[in-house]
Amino acid sequence: MRRILAILLENEAGSLSRIVGLFSQRAFNIVSLTVAPTEDASLSRITIATEGDDKILEQIVKQVNKLIDVLKITDLTERQHVERELLLIKVLAMNDKSRTEVKRITDIFRGAIIDIGKQVYTIQLTGDADKLNAFINTLANETEIIESVRSGCVGIARGEKALRAK
Amino acid sequence: MSTELHTGAELVVKALSALKVKYLFGYPGGTVLDIYDALFKQQDVEHILVRHEQAATHMADGYARATGEVGVVLATSGPGATNCITGIATAYMDSIPMVVLSGQVPTGLIGDDAFQETDIVGCSRPIVKHSFNCRDISEIPNIIAKAFYIASTGRPGPVVIELPKDLLMPGQSAEFLLDAEIKMRSYNPTVKGHHRQIKKAVQAITQAKRLVIYSGGGIIIANAAELLQALVEKLNAPITNTLMGLGGISGLHDNFIGMLGMHGSLEANKAMAHADVILALGARFDDRVTNNVKKFCPNATIVHVDIDPTSISKTINAHIPVVGLVDIVIKQLLAELEETNYLINQENNQDWWQQINQWRNEKSISYENEVEGGKIKPQRVIQAMYQATNGEAYVCSDVGQHQMFAAQYYPFAKPRQWINSGGLGTMGFGLPAAMGVKMAFPDSHVICITGDGSIQMNIQELSTCMQYNLPVVIISLNNRSLGMVRQWQDMVYGGRHSSSYMESLPDFVKLAESYGHIGIQINSLDELDEKLAQAFAIKNQLVFVDVLVDEKEHVYPMQIRTGAIDEMWIKKGVKA
Structure with missing residues (x-):
């Protein structure tokens, strides 16, 4: 089962490598990982998408918590949450027909064309993983995909619940 | 007030001194020469020069295990540091407080x-x-203090500090400033068990008909032996120890049913298999205990007390988990038993003991002493060693058959008496660990029990023993082969002894003598007791006792692979 873990940890040299090392050392799976400092520059927040049954997830949460740098970890998928991922994708747009079609699909998915070349469009889209997958599949049926990059997902709990240092 | 400035190297030594470090085990080299220079100019911290950095880590480890203090190591960059890796891993697996600079x-x-x-x-x-x-010289004292704090609190373990040479050399300087209190917002180990879990645990324990207490290294680390004994006696429960937990209860206590696991006693493994409640205290259901986890004690309710939440429900699901320091949790359990006016159900308790005593009567920890040719049985050597030291020695073991024989045949009356690499199984651990123990307790008997394989993995330390006058007694059960490897090859690999013998052993007596020590060889049973007594009578010199033992002897009992905890070979060809 796919899970999204949010981790709050000290923004110090080596703290990311401890997280990544732990996952590989204990044969846990990383589907995607994003990291950046928070509004408090002494803290970083990591979002990891992972897969595993309840037993594995329990170990992941405990093992991450055990790292000295880690303040908090939470499984966002346990409760209502918002999940977003950013996609940048470059596709072939050589003639009027394909340009029109790419623009139409992009509008339907509420994406934005953010750059154009002689023969290519670059599109930006945010959403959850399912939406991004659907968009990529639809585009692939209409034109050729030159290149794509995904940020990996970030997430936040709905409502009052928050992941904070205190 | 004028501020006194120090080099980084001086700050390192001042911090160690402020933390009351007596011994620093290490080996000099380019990047740490400034620290060695600073050490030379003071008297508080004594540096012990080993012959290989791996031995420095094991010495610090042995010192830490025997005293409960943090063991401290100093190594240079590159090969000095990488030579420490095995020792760091050994300490990590057994939760030993250590700081490596x-x-x-x-x-x-x-x-x-x-x-x-x-x-x-x-x-x-x-x-x-x-x-x-370390990237800023002024951080050095507080980083070292934090390292000690982390290494020694919660579940202890090794901490590494990397010190670049430019921070140590003259050219940069800083004040010696140490925070009065260490505070870390991301590290607050839980100490007390949750009261609701304590109540649940006591409920399960008091309703049990067949309770077993299974305790591990956590009891030793937490200095909880006396509390454990009080709990055992309050419940009149049978207690088994893991390899790391030996000495947590006296090996001579009536309720002690021996070590459990791969080479554990029949009664310990049977009691576990038949228990309706297992109270695990500072133990972690290691694969050398459980055997096949799918067949592990299916009818037992498991109460698991551990300071490390990751140890709980990692291999075996705990029905009642209790996270906390084991000494504090035992106190909480005793208080709760008191509050609920617990009385032993005599009928259930007697039935259970009757069953256990039947298993005990099979005497699974036994061997045949009489063999043709008068060959010495290794088990007999351990018994002789026990007699000669009145059961009071620190026994520091290497890894292999001799380790298991020592665990089975030397009942440890006190915690910290038994010092071995249980988790990592590091050959070469025994001698340097014994040296570290001897540094801490110069007036006690300190034995290194070893074999002809293990002893050669750190034998260069005989030279360190000479330099610092460390008269440990080395007892090598010499079977001219890698005994445990050979045993598996006999039992599992059709008797094909692939690379398990030592065809070019040195003359250990001469070898010991060449380092300036005393060497004694024992090769017949009738001289065993006398010569061992002789060896232990020598107080001021290291004695290397090379005992030629029966090379065909196997360690029994032994769990049958893929079986349940109590499926065992009792002796050659005999199943439990």
Whole structure:
């Protein structure tokens, strides 16, 4: 089962490598990982998408918590949450027909064309993983995909619940 | 008020001195020469020069296990640091408090593949509790204090500190400032068990008909032996120890039913298999205990007390988990038993003991002493060793058959008497660990029990023993082969002894003598007791006792692979 873990940890040299090392050392799976400092520059927040049954997830949460740098970890998928991922994708747009079609699909998915070349469009889209997958599949049926990059997902709990240092 | 400025090297030594470090085990080299210079100019911290950095880590480890203090190591960058890796992993697996100070090339050269550069923080990451890269000289004292705090609290473990040479040399200086209190917002180990879990645990324990207490190294680390004994006696419960937990209850206590697991006693493994409630105290259901986890004690309710939440429900699901320091949790359990006016159900208790005593009567920890040719049985040597030391020695073991024989045949009356590499199984651990123990307790008998394989993995330390006058007694059960490997080859690999013998052993007596020690060889049973007594009578010199033992002897009992905890070979060809 796919899970999204949010981790709050000290923004110090080596703290990311401890997280990544732990996952590989204990044969846990990383589907995607994003990291950046928070509004408090002494803290970083990591979002990891992972897969595993309840037993594995329990170990992941405990093992991450055990790292000295880690303040908090939470499984966002346990409760209502918002999940977003950013996609940048470059596709072939050589003639009027394909340009029109790419623009139409992009509008339907509420994406934005953010750059154009002689023969290519670059599109930006945010959403959850399912939406991004659907968009990529639809585009692939209409034109050729030159290149794509995904940020990996970030997430936040709905409502009052928050992941904070205190 | 004028401020006194110090070099980084001086700050390191001042911090160690402020933390009351008596001994620093290490080996000099380029990047740490400033620290060695600072050590030379003071008297508080004594440096012990080993012959190989691996031995420095095991010495610090042995010292830590015997005293409960943090063991401290100093090594240079590159090969000095990487030589520490095995010792760090050994300490990590057995939760031993240790701080390793490693040199590093100057900050400006890091990443350039400079001479003697390795990323030791990276190399050691999977086998440390935590590590620090020092990048600012003024941080040095507080980083060292934090390292000691992390190493010795919660579930203890090794901490590595990397010190680049430019921070240590003259040229940079800083004040010696140490925070009065260590505060870390991201590290607050739980100490007390949750009261609701304590109530649940006591409910399960008091309703049990067939309770077993299964205790591990956590009892030793937490100095909880007396509390454990009180709990055992309050419940009149049978108690078994893991390999790491031996001495947690006296090996001579009536309720002690022996070590459990792969080479455990029949009664310990049977009691576990038949228990309706298992109270695990500071133990972690290691695979050398459980055997096949799918068949592990299916009818038991498991109460698991551990300071480390990751140990709970990792291999075996705990029905009642209790996270907390085991000494404090035992106190809570005793208080709750008191409050609920617990009385033993005599009928259930007697039935259970009757059953256990039947298993005990099978005398699974036994061997045949009479063999043709008068060959010495290794088990007999351990018994002789026990007699000669009145059961009071510190026994520091290497890894292999001799380790299991010592665990089975030397009942440890007290915690910290038994010192061995249980988790990692590090051959070469025994001698340097014994040296570390001897540093701490010079007036006690300190034995290194070893074999002809293990002893050669750190034999160079005989030289260190000479330099610092460390008269440990080395007892080598010499079977001219790698006994445990050979045993598995006999039992599992059709008797094909692939690379398991030693065809070019040195003359250990002469070898010991060449280092300036005393060597004694024992090769017949009738001289065993007398010569061992002789060896232990020598107080001021190291004695190397080379005992030629029966090379065909196997360690029994032994769990049958893929079986349940109590499926065992009792002796050759006989199943339990």
